[in-house]
Amino acid sequence: xxxxxxxxxxxxxxxxxxxxxxxxxxxxxxxxxxxxxxxxxxxxxxxxxxxxxxxxxxxxxxxxxxxxxxxxxxxxxxxxxxxxxxxxxxxxxxxxxxxxxxxxxxxxxxxxxxxxxxxxxxxxxxxxxxxxxxxxxxxxxxxxxxxxxxxxxxxxxxxxxxxxxxxxxxxxxxxxxxxxxxxxxxxxxxxxxxxxxxxxxxxxxxxxxxxxxxxxxxxxxxxxxxxxxxxxxxxxxxxxxxxxxxxxxxxxxxxxxxxxxxxxxxxxxxxxxxxxxxxxxxxxxxxxxxxxxxxxxxxxxxxxxxxxxxxxxxxxxxxxxxxxxxxxxxxxxxxxxxxxxxxxxxxxxxxxxxxxxxxxxxxxxxxxxxxxxxxxxxxxxxxxxxxxxxxxxxxxxxxxxxxxxxxxxxxxxxxxxxxxxxxxxxxxxxxxxxxxxxxxxxxxxxxxxxxxxxxxxxxxxxxxxxxxxxxxxxxxxxxxxxxxxxxxxxxxxxxxxxxxxxxxxxxxxxxxxxxxxxxxxxxxxxxxxxxxxxxxxxxxxxxxxxxxxxxxxxxxxxxxxxxxxxxxxxxxxxxxxxxxxxxxxxxxxxxxxxxxxxxxxxxxxxxxxxxxxxxxxxxxxxxx
Amino acid sequence: xxxxxxxxxxxxxxxxxxxxxxxxxxxxxxxxxxxxxxxxxxxxxxxxxxxxxxxxxxxxxxxxxxxxxxxxxxxxxxxxxxxxxxxxxxxxxxxxxxxxxxxxxxxxxxxxxxxxxxxxxxxxxxxxxxxxxxxxxxxxxxxxxxxxxxxxxxxxxxxxxxxxxxxxxxxxxxxxxxxxxxxxxxxxxxxxxxxxxxxxx
Numbered sequence: 001x002x003x004x005x006x007x008x009x010x011x012x013x014x015x016x017x018x019x020x021x022x023x024x025x026x027x028x029x030x031x032x033x034x035x036x037x038x039x040x041x042x043x044x045x046x047x048x049x050x051x052x053x054x055x056x057x058x059x060x061x062x063x064x065x066x067x068x069x070x071x072x073x074x075x076x077x078x079x080x081x082x083x084x085x086x087x088x089x090x091x092x093x094x095x096x097x098x099x100x101x102x103x104x105x106x107x108x109x110x111x112x113x114x115x116x117x118x119x120x121x122x123x124x125x126x127x128x129x130x131x132x133x134x135x136x137x138x139x140x141x142x143x144x145x146x147x148x149x150x151x152x153x154x155x156x157x158x159x160x161x162x163x164x165x166x167x168x169x170x171x172x173x174x175x176x177x178x179x180x181x182x183x184x185x186x187x188x189x190x191x192x193x194x195x196x197x198x199x200x201x202x203x204x205x206x207x208x209x210x211x212x213x214x215x216x217x218x219x220x221x222x223x224x225x226x227x228x229x230x231x232x233x234x235x236x237x238x239x240x241x242x243x244x245x246x247x248x249x250x251x252x253x254x255x256x257x258x259x260x261x262x263x264x265x266x267x268x269x270x271x272x273x274x275x276x277x278x279x280x281x282x283x284x285x286x287x288x289x290x291x292x293x294x295x296x297x298x299x300x301x302x303x304x305x306x307x308x309x310x311x312x313x314x315x316x317x318x319x320x321x322x323x324x325x326x327x328x329x330x331x332x333x334x335x336x337x338x339x340x341x342x343x344x345x346x347x348x349x350x351x352x353x354x355x356x357x358x359x360x361x362x363x364x365x366x367x368x369x370x371x372x373x374x375x376x377x378x379x380x381x382x383x384x385x386x387x388x389x390x391x392x393x394x395x396x397x398x399x400x401x402x403x404x405x406x407x408x409x410x411x412x413x414x415x416x417x418x419x420x421x422x423x424x425x426x427x428x429x430x431x432x433x434x435x436x437x438x439x440x441x442x443x444x445x446x447x448x449x450x451x452x453x454x455x456x457x458x459x460x461x462x463x464x465x466x467x468x469x470x471x472x473x474x475x476x477x478x479x480x481x482x483x484x485x486x487x488x489x490x491x492x493x494x495x496x497x498x499x500x501x502x503x504x505x506x507x508x509x510x511x512x513x514x515x516x517x518x519x520x521x522x523x524x525x526x527x528x529x530x531x532x533x534x535x536x537x538x539x540x541x542x543x544x545x546x547x548x549x550x551x552x553x554x555x556x557x558x559x560x561x562x563x564x565x566x567x568x569x570x571x572x573x574x575x576x577x578x579x580x581x582x583x584x585x586x587x588x589x590x591x592x593x594x595x596x597x598x599x600x601x602x603x604x605x606x607x608x609x610x611x612x613x614x615x616x617x618x619x620x621x622x623x624x
Numbered sequence: 625x626x627x628x629x630x631x632x633x634x635x636x637x638x639x640x641x642x643x644x645x646x647x648x649x650x651x652x653x654x655x656x657x658x659x660x661x662x663x664x665x666x667x668x669x670x671x672x673x674x675x676x677x678x679x680x681x682x683x684x685x686x687x688x689x690x691x692x693x694x695x696x697x698x699x700x701x702x703x704x705x706x707x708x709x710x711x712x713x714x715x716x717x718x719x720x721x722x723x724x725x726x727x728x729x730x731x732x733x734x735x736x737x738x739x740x741x742x743x744x745x746x747x748x749x750x751x752x753x754x755x756x757x758x759x760x761x762x763x764x765x766x767x768x769x770x771x772x773x774x775x776x777x778x779x780x781x782x783x784x785x786x787x788x789x790x791x792x793x794x795x796x797x798x799x800x801x802x803x804x805x806x807x808x809x810x811x812x813x814x815x816x817x818x819x820x821x822x823x824x825x
Contacts (some may be wrong), residue, residue: 020666023813026674029800033681038684038794097798168647 045073045092050107050131051160052148055087057129058109061193065091065107065131072097075131089148091131102140107133108149115177131146161188162213166204166222166252167196174250179205181225181253187212190252197551204272206252216254217261221279222270247441255279281310281317291319291344293362294402295376295409296389297327298339304387305377311343311392312378319345321389342409343389362410365402373398374415387578499574503599506571510602513564515610566609568603572596636672662812668739671808675801676732682797687774689782689790700794701725701770723769724798731767734760742816750817757814764809766800771795788789 058078065073073093081088095102109129112121124130132152170176170195180188188208196203207323209214230239252272258281273279298305311319323342328335347361365373372394380386392415400413455461628635633642634657636650643650645655686698699707701724708717733755741753774795781789 020670022667022670025804026670026677029674029677031802032675033797036681036685 011293029312035208038113043095045094046098046144047076048091048093048101048143049145050089050091050148051081051086051146052089052109053086053150053326055089058087058131061126062088063126063130065093065133067097067133067135072133087497089131093133097143099139100135100137101146102135102143103143104140105133105135105146106149106153107131107141107146108152110152160210162208163267164206164208164216164222164264165267165269166190166206166272167201167269168193168204168224169201171202174204174224174252178226178250178252180217181251182212182255204252208424215256216264216268217256218264218268219258219261220254220256220270222252222254222265223276223279224250224274230324272622291346292341292358292365293322293409294345294365295407295411296341296343296414297329297407297411298377298414299340299361302560304341305341305389306381306386309386309388311345311389311391313350316349318349319343320390341389365412368393369402369413374400375412376415391475428526503571510564565603568599572600572603580599654756659823664704665739665742665816667811668735668808671804671811672739673730675804675808678804679732679795679801681741682794682801685794685797686792687737687770687794687798688777690787693785698792701798715758720770720773723767724771727763727767728801728805731760731764731809735805735808738812738817751815754814757812757817760809764806768799769807771799771802
């Protein structure tokens, strides 16, 4: 076996790179790995720190940071601040959002919440709490450390809208978050009321979202819709409350009743009226405009005059009472206490133009006073004791003019209030009511009632009651019978008719029979008389024979009599039955009854006669 | 006994034709002849390095992204194994740890050792090293068990918002790492272990 020889070598110089191309693989792998690593690093967010008062469910590596409901970050670490007063959450937030995190950024923790306006944050029950970040869309000086808010801010700073400031005497029941409604639609919220710097009123900041903010002009009126208002006036009772939410946390409504105001600027201040009617009645007056303050002094009782009461001129509100106070004054050498009221009158409502100010109004009033303008109190309505101040024009009886007082306020002349007149009238009415013989009427009513009770209580009435009951029961029991009877009556009536007809046909027969009987008796009498007179024996047999004949005839007649009698009796009983079912009421039946009774008697008489003849036929002859 | 190497011959692995050493291509089938030189080790090293490089992100990046209704978690290989351990699934934890950590790292070490051992002029324990090579070749594919688990889980658990499992970057990296080390092991010519003994003078 030969050794295997190799084939001729095809030798080619092994050229080629010193390093194999295979090295490209780890190089590419390295490049890709580094690329991924770098990208990861580059994508890694910015670490910011948010300080909260309490962690309240924030968990590291779990709690998310959301912006407009998009997750943009994750809490990496939760730790305490140096003095343990705060909890600091380190949040890794998307790098591209970092520039927007300037001092305007707000952070708060969303938790499930149940408020009067609804339930919010319900999703956090399942998913756990999350942090919400809110910032505007303009990049600013980026910060990395923030203070977290305890609660969600009421208004989103990124939202378009207008801020307003409302001034009110007190915050009433308006709390933070109370809705601002426009025709019942929530268009914004208010923030917590704050005491003004002057400490005599409160300022409520509100926010009205676009596009509703365009409704607001300088003429817009805001009013409080908190709680329930019940008002009783000439138009009746009205109960108002806007919504359940406003019942609990208050609310503000607004409307622009007139056109013409300029659009409101941001943070414009508006007065907050107590209710819609107040807002409406304030419509014509610009609350910011200067008002003419005048003083009036009343002698009489001004019990119903309150601050804010209307001042009317020719029935139109032109201002309000600013202040009511008691003052001691000298009159006729002795001290008297009088009422002083300061009225604030709007020049604009007196018909003066906007350019005219207090001085023009003063001039106008002065002129009017010379013509007889006086101030007097009047009741606002018949139902309330509330008073209003009326500026009335009366025929000039005594000259009066506006005097300047020491307080620097002009004093208007007053006249006696109309209130007293009304009171007098009312008194008269009451007097008349008083004079009504109420006592006597009551006494007589009392007597009547007493009598009635005595009567009711008396034994007789008591005793009658069971009787009535029994009677009623009987009647009730009788009812079916009556019904039945009526039915019978209805069915019987033809029968009765027939009977009566029959009876009618029988009557002549009866008469005939009676006539016959009478004739027979007459004959017998004649025979007996003949017998007595003749006394002839010869004829006696004939007589007896004829008497026997007569007796036979009578007997035959009498033999027929019971039949007739029985017929009459049956007829009578049938008729009786019929009549019974007729009842005793009608005259016809009465007549029929009496006829029948007669018939019955006749029948009886006939029967007894027949019986007597049968028993004692010779009585016909003897005459007994 | 004379070996082919000692005779200065080389066989084509495709058709079996014997060529003289130094030839680049088989005269019959034209295939490239295996290079029994240290230069062939370059491929081993290159694949090994690539495998190690991609093994790093495989361990640092998340392997699984699990999102359920309430939670969203990302777990790395080691993290997953630890989690399993905490849940008390010791067996599964051990398998995951063994298949994903012990085997790949053992493979790196083994291949590195084998490649390095060729440098020595007179290597010893030739048989043991060959056995080691066989073990590495055999066991290499089993590292894929992790990728397999991820692939199956991702395919099965797609329940919308209730529960979803998606593979992370690490899954790809790990897959590449296993593939590269397998290529590395395949590039290693076990004949070299023996050749070191029999270098023709």
